[in-house]
Amino acid sequence: MAMTLEQLRDKYPDAMVDTFGDSPELASELTTLIIAGKKVASCGSLRSWQEQERLPQPGGYSIILNREQQPVCVLRTTGLFLTRFDRVTPEMAMLEGEGDLSLDYWRQEHQRYFQRAGYFHTEMELIFETFQLVEVI
Known part of the structure; x- marks a missing residue:
């Protein structure tokens, strides 16, 4: 039986709860790749990070939700x-x-992603996060 978000919060009391992407479809695609x-890495604009109340920390855990907002895995930030x-x-x-897996693909898709978010520039600062999969729910 899958663990509920409440059970996972009890197991990982300081964990962040997060999703990947900016749409249910992208969230599903990216969590499938993680599992x-x-x-094993992701990035976000420094601007969006500065707007968050709480940020990942090396060694910290994140409970990742799927497109239905159900927990699918737990990650640990490594860098x-x-x-x-x-x-x-x-x-x-x-x-x-x-x-x-090419840099060209990465640039094309991330430019689109950041443009959808309303901010893109080739010199924009990014926070690059590496992580390891701890648990699949």
């Missing part, structure tokens, strides 16, 4: 660092596990 072990969109490397793009 398959293909996605955080600041970079710029135009300084993302092919290795970093590959860690995100999306598409054909």
Whole structure:
């Protein structure tokens, strides 16, 4: 039987609760990649991070929700660092596990993502997060 969000909060009392992407479809796609072990990193704009009340910390846990807002897995943040969109490397793009794993694909899709969010510039600052899968729910 799957654990409820309440049970997971009891098990990981300081865990953040989060989703990936900006649509139910993207959330589903990205969580599938995480569970398959293909996605071990993510990034967000520094601007969006500064608007959050609580931020991931190295060693901290996150309970990840799917498109139905149900918990699907728990992640542990292994690293955080600041970079710029135009300084993302092919290795970093590959860690995100999306598409054909190329830097070109990463740039195209992330530019679209940030444009949908209302802010994109090739020199925009990003927070790049690496994580490990702790538990699949």
